[in-house]
Amino acid sequence: MLLIECPWCGPRAETEFSYGGEAGIERPTDPYALSDEEWADYLFFRRNPRGAHRELWNHAQGCRRWFGVERDTVSYRIEKSYRLSGAGSGRPAAAHIEASEEKRR
Amino acid sequence: MRRYPVATPFRHGSCRRSFTTPREGASMSEAGHARFGPEPLPASAESAPSARVAISLRSDRGFLNLRLNPRDGQAVEAAERILGQSMPQAANTFTNDGHEVYWLGPDEWLIATVAERAAALGGELAEALSGFHAAVNDVSGGFVELLVRGADARTVLAKGCTLDLHPREFAPGQCVQTGLGRAAVLLAAGDPSTCTIVVRRSFSDYVRRWLENAARPHRACISAL
Numbered sequence: 001m002l003l004i005e006c007p008w009c010g011p012r013a014e015t016e017f018s019y020g021g022e023a024g025i026e027r028p029t030d031p032y033a034l035s036d037e038e039w040a041d042y043l044f045f046r047r048n049p050r051g052a053h054r055e056l057w058n059h060a061q062g063c064r065r066w067f068g069v070e071r072d073t074v075s076y077r078i079e080k081s082y083r084l085s086g087a088g089s090g091r092p093a094a095a096h097i098e099a100s101e102e103k104r105r
Numbered sequence: 106m107r108r109y110p111v112a113t114p115f116r117h118g119s120c121r122r123s124f125t126t127p128r129e130g131a132s133m134s135e136a137g138h139a140r141f142g143p144e145p146l147p148a149s150a151e152s153a154p155s156a157r158v159a160i161s162l163r164s165d166r167g168f169l170n171l172r173l174n175p176r177d178g179q180a181v182e183a184a185e186r187i188l189g190q191s192m193p194q195a196a197n198t199f200t201n202d203g204h205e206v207y208w209l210g211p212d213e214w215l216i217a218t219v220a221e222r223a224a225a226l227g228g229e230l231a232e233a234l235s236g237f238h239a240a241v242n243d244v245s246g247g248f249v250e251l252l253v254r255g256a257d258a259r260t261v262l263a264k265g266c267t268l269d270l271h272p273r274e275f276a277p278g279q280c281v282q283t284g285l286g287r288a289a290v291l292l293a294a295g296d297p298s299t300c301t302i303v304v305r306r307s308f309s310d311y312v313r314r315w316l317e318n319a320a321r322p323h324r325a326c327i328s329a330l
């Protein structure tokens with residue numbers, strides 16, 4: 001069983017968590033500008049690397065927060081876990097919204 | 106063309122009565138939490154003094170869920186003024202000074218109080234926080250509180266929990282949301298021989314039975330409070 005470190009609750013057993021797949025996938029700002037192939041790639045295709053992998057986990061039986069994890073898919077070793085930006089992450093929500101607005105422009 | 110069987114429509118009264126439905130003959134004057142709560146625990150043969158662990162149900166509890174931004178000092182202050190006590194800012198801790206205020210997440214708390222007070226307290230909190238980005242919800246109907254006391258209390262809980270429950274690691278004032286058996290629960294450490302379990306009502310019957318079974322070798326005393 002994996003011992004996963006929740007950024008808020010500390011190390012907990014894997015059974016307390018649920019897996020959220022690859023992290024850092026950005027929704028295209030203008031889906032209509034995409035071809036069907038590009039849209040399908042965004043929706044369904046993931047990197048599935050051998051080695052270092054950035055992924056999302058939810059502390060489902062604990063604080064119920066999403067956070068990021070860097071895990072090696074070969075050794076299962078977890079290099080680090082970190083809070084995502086946004087409300088409750090230690091970073092003001094307003095700043096997060098401004099940052100994403102900035103990116104959109 | 107193949108015909109598919111049609112599902113038999115649900116017949117009223119055909120299913121067994123569950124512990125979470127109102128008891129027959131319960132009068133309307135009984136408070137909602139009492140009418141819909143699990144049935145009283147069957148009294149055990151073991152008397153309290155000889156028991157190594159005592160399990161009891163606290164049916165007189167009301168619960169409020171409070172969400173606000175902990176970095177909004179004014180909102181925290183407004184909530185604390187109504188509660189008359191500080192809100193825990195450190196993860197997995199609780200404060201106990203009139204009510205129990207449990208940390209549930211970086212912007213979420215559970216307030217446990219006397220059932221009769223919950224609705225009024227919720228109203229007062231909502232009013233005090235009306236100008237802030239905050240939410241107060243009365244979740245009294247959704248939770249049940251169980252008390253596990255005695256020298257073997259932590260030993261019994263450790264049978265179904267992956268965390269180290271030794272008082273050195275799980276000290277008084279700490280609370281954790283974790284799994285007990287197959288249910289998600291909130292565990293809180295009172296003194297070294299007392300643990301509080303707050304569990305969703307729909308899981309309370311399962312947790313109660315799990316506890317009864319786990320506590321059997323420990324001369325368990327099971328009673329309703």
Ligand SMILES: [Zn+2]
Pocket residue numbers: 006007008009010059062063064065
């Ligand atoms: Zn957590």
